[in-house]
Amino acid sequence: xxxxxxxxxxxxxxxxxxxxxxxxxxxxxxDKLIKGQWSHDLYRLKTWDAKLMxxxxxxxxxxxxxxxxxxxxxxxxxxxxxxxxxxxxMFRTIPILQTNQATEDVSIGVLFQGPSGRDISRLYLLKSxxxxxxxxxxxxxxxxxxxxxxxxxxxxEVWNDLFTKxxxxxxxxxxxxxxxxxLLHLRSTMLPANFVAYGKLEREGMAYIEMPSKNKDYxxxxxxxxxxxxxxxxxxxxxxxxxDSDDLRTRFLKGxxxxxxxxxxxxxxxxxxxxxSYNRQIDQEGMLYLLSAWSHETYNVEMLxxxxxxxxxxxxxxSHLKPLYKYAFKRYKKTFTTRDIGLDSDEPEIxxxxxxxxxxxxxxxxxxxxxxxxxxxxxxxxxxxxxxxLRKARESKTKTQKKKRDKLIVH
Numbered sequence: 561x562x563x564x565x566x567x568x569x570x571x572x573x574x575x576x577x578x579x580x581x582x583x584x585x586x587x588x589x590x591d592k593l594i595k596g597q598w599s600h601d602l603y604r605l606k607t608w609d610a611k612l613m614x615x616x617x618x619x620x621x622x623x624x625x626x627x628x629x630x631x632x633x634x635x636x637x638x639x640x641x642x643x644x645x646x647x648x649x650m651f652r653t654i655p656i657l658q659t660n661q662a663t664e665d666v667s668i669g670v671l672f673q674g675p676s677g678r679d680i681s682r683l684y685l686l687k688s689x690x691x692x693x694x695x696x697x698x699x700x701x702x703x704x705x706x707x708x709x710x711x712x713x714x715x716x717e718v719w720n721d722l723f724t725k726x727x728x729x730x731x732x733x734x735x736x737x738x739x740x741x742x743l744l745h746l747r748s749t750m751l752p753a754n755f756v757a758y759g760k761l762e763r764e765g766m767a768y769i770e771m772p773s774k775n776k777d778y779x780x781x782x783x784x785x786x787x788x789x790x791x792x793x794x795x796x797x798x799x800x801x802x803x804d805s806d807d808l809r810t811r812f813l814k815g816x817x818x819x820x821x822x823x824x825x826x827x828x829x830x831x832x833x834x835x836x837s838y839n840r841q842i843d844q845e846g847m848l849y850l851l852s853a854w855s856h857e858t859y860n861v862e863m864l865x866x867x868x869x870x871x872x873x874x875x876x877x878x879s880h881l882k883p884l885y886k887y888a889f890k891r892y893k894k895t896f897t898t899r900d901i902g903l904d905s906d907e908p909e910i911x912x913x914x915x916x917x918x919x920x921x922x923x924x925x926x927x928x929x930x931x932x933x934x935x936x937x938x939x940x941x942x943x944x945x946x947x948x949x950l951r952k953a954r955e956s957k958t959k960t961q962k963k964k965r966d967k968l969i970v971h
Contacts, residue, residue: 590737591730594744603700603741605748612747613727616759619768632811633845635852636825638668639688639792641817646845650675650804653844654880655851656684657887666858666887668851669795672808673879680805682797683812685855686782688820689791691715698745700738709735710742716765719786722746723760723767761813777801785818792818821856826863829853842873847880864888865896878902885910 592598596608631648634641645651656669669684695701695710713721727740751758756770765786773780779800785792796812799805833841833849840846847867854863868884871877878901885895889910897914898921906914940948 587730587737590732590741593741594727594730601699603698603745605745607748607753609748609753611755611757612744612751615723615726616757616770618724618760618762620762633848635848636819636821636829636856637670637852638685638855639818639821640685640794641819642670642683642685643811643815644670644848645672646848647843651808652677652879653848655847655883656682657883659887659891666891668855668858672805674802674804680799680802681808682795684795686793686795688793688818691719691786691789691791693718694746694749697749698741701742701745706738709738713739715789716786718743718746719765719767720760722750723758763814766813773797783813783816785816787818790818792816823857826853826857826860829856830863842870842877844877844880846870847877861892868896869898872897872899872901875901878905882906885914889913 589598593603594613596605599605631645632643633646634643644653652673654671654673656667656671658667658669659665660667667684667686669682671679672681672683674680693715695707700706701710722743725740725743727744730737732740747758751769752771754772756772758767758769760767761783763785767784767786769782769784771780771782777800779798781796781798783794783796794812794816796809798809829849830853833846833853836846836849847870850863850867850870854860854867857863864884864887868881868888871881871884881902882905885897885906888895893913895910895914895917897917900914900918903911903914
């Protein structure tokens, strides 16, 4: 009997061990994975950070100041509709243009300055992208049983959980474990390595990623909006302790909407610009109209020339012109200048190019002008003078006779 019990115990030990391994190993492995302490060909994170586990609190914004509607106007810039100050006395809007020489692509943004000329905020409009489900990014997600669970979640549900769900504990159903691993993978690929915080915003489908700022007086945020499978994103830099900067941030977070860019919009927006008065065309309002039109046709060099042409008609637009000169010179090796405005404040290389273009323009205008030759005095003989006197006398007599006949009324 003792031998039988001993044999049963010997057989039971591996069976119980196997059972415990099967039941506890997934939880042990999951715990190691979410803590970044283990990786395998089935599942491996590109980067791991403890902040990936827990999103930050939802960020809101106070209500925007109620101001006269005429101080703001909505502009369709690339893939976003943005309310920007036009005739506002507190803000100066300056274009931001950055080009990539390899792709010839351009990043478009707006710099906002306060009354003192201090930079208080920057808005960079990033290109929209499609939402990628990334079911094939890890071998674990390709397993039929796992993939079947993942596809049960809608894109909007995944998006919201991505910025709100805490990944904690291991006493979970296996379905929730693989879903948490999926969220962790998405966060590790979407969030930059040096991010500070991330979380939801008040508006539906909107989220933020806070990035480190070189200047601690400013806050840098990448803002996302998820809509119909597309991601709209923009980068917002705001001065932390500045009421005007807070007002701009609130307006952008509450008011920027997604709308796909279309080259067909460029001529329509340009037509609106042409309906402005001349004084408004040469002000920053006219520049924003042209910037909006050009953002849908960044290859349209004529629209860029038009922006420079009208801004140069106002001596107060030097700060608006500098980024346009710089962009044009970097991309086309020209500045398209037509007037000597703020020439001394340009960078040496750009100033030299502008001087060359202005000299060439002066030469063209000089050649177009026809030389004026003084008219030769006409010599009149005494006989010609007498004939002219007699001709005038005859014409005067004829006119007098006609006037007398005109007084005769026939009934």
